[in-house]
Amino acid sequence: MNNRSILSWSISFILIILFSITAMKSCTRIDAGHEGILVKLYGSDKGVQDVSLVTGRVWYNPLTEDVYQFPTFVQTIDYAPFTVNAKDGSVFTVDPTISFRVIAGQSPKIFAKYRKEIGQITETTLYNYTRDAFRIQFNQYSTDSIISNRQSFEDKVQMALGDALKREGFDLEQMTSGLQYPEVIVQAVNLKNQAVQQAMQVENELKVAEAQARKKIVVAEAEARANDLRQRTLTPLLIQQQFIEKWDGSTPLYGNSPVLFRNVEK
Missing domain, CATH: 1.20.5 (Single alpha-helices involved in coiled-coils or other helix-helix interfaces)
Structure with a gap:
């Protein structure tokens, strides 16, 4: 075997290995309860394809593209407590918990806007929307009105937060305020x-x-x-x-002579 044959065989072997590695990395499976999106990494068309990838196996070019998965099932997150001022200056503590999910088909829009995975968006963007929803409603209520109309207050917060998240491609399932009154109250x-x-x-x-x-x-x-x-x-x-x-049968004596009855009218 001459040197040219050895070189050709070596190149072919390397190409086969590279092709095998590329083939293995260019295929992924979208898990159930998730929505896959295809992201172009280079070129003027860098971004997200218009069509969301359905659940199943997806083939892509790992050199110029990447695939992300967004969960579409309901997720629950318990945020750290924060303080908010009421209209009259009283300081309330809020310890919110929200349950939400990505609206079907909205994953490409969400990723194109934030360029982050769902975990990062949850910890930053959704947290800020939650704080703002409480802050805006607290600024419209006095301490007494919050205490006497707590259910109405929380309903308005949930409605405002739900509208804000829906514009971003999320559906708010439930919200718990964990509202704590000031110690003085x-x-x-x-x-x-x-x-x-x-x-x-x-x-x-x-x-x-x-x-x-x-x-x-x-x-x-x-x-x-x-x-x-x-x-x-x-x-x-x-x-x-x-x-x-x-009477026991004995004769009582009154004066000098025995009598049976005594005149009681005198």
């Missing part, structure tokens, strides 16, 4: 609840005392009626009858 509410509980306790004690007093009055009135009835029914004949019923 918490103490005031606790003192108010304590005062209400004490007032209820005093009221209950008064009701018990009134009931006991009424009971004593009823007993006294009944005793008085009974005494009055006894006094009206104690006639001389009745007294003599009771005397006979209780």
Whole structure:
């Protein structure tokens, strides 16, 4: 075998290896629950193709293109707490949790705008939208109105955040504010609840005392009626009858001579 043949064989071998490596890297599989997008890395048309890649196996040129996957299932993220001022200056703490998903077919638009993967967008862009939604609504409410209309307040925050995310290609499924009142407000509410509980306790004690007093009055009135009835029914004949019923057979002595009955009318 001459040198030219060896060189040709070596080049062919290298090309086969390069082709095999390229073939292995130029194919990827889009996982279920994800949306794949094809990104051009070079040229004036650098960006995202108009058509989103469906779930399945995708072939691409790894030298000039890349494939990203965006999850389309619902994701939940618990952001770190932050503080927001109400209209009257009170400081509230918000510890929000949101559940969202990428709207089907919107992955190319999202990537073309932010040039980031979904994890980075979640930690930056969506977090900023969440803070802004709370900040704007807090600036329209006083402390008292937030406390007395909390459900309405949170509904407006969720609606504003949902509209903002939808414009960016996301669908907001659920939002929990984790709203925490200022410590001064918490103490005031606790003192108010304590005062209400004490007032209820005093009221209950008064009701018990009134009931006991009424009971004593009823007993006294009944005793008085009974005494009055006894006094009206104690006639001389009745007294003599009771005397006979209780007599033990011995003859009582009154004065010098024994008598059976004593005149009770005198």
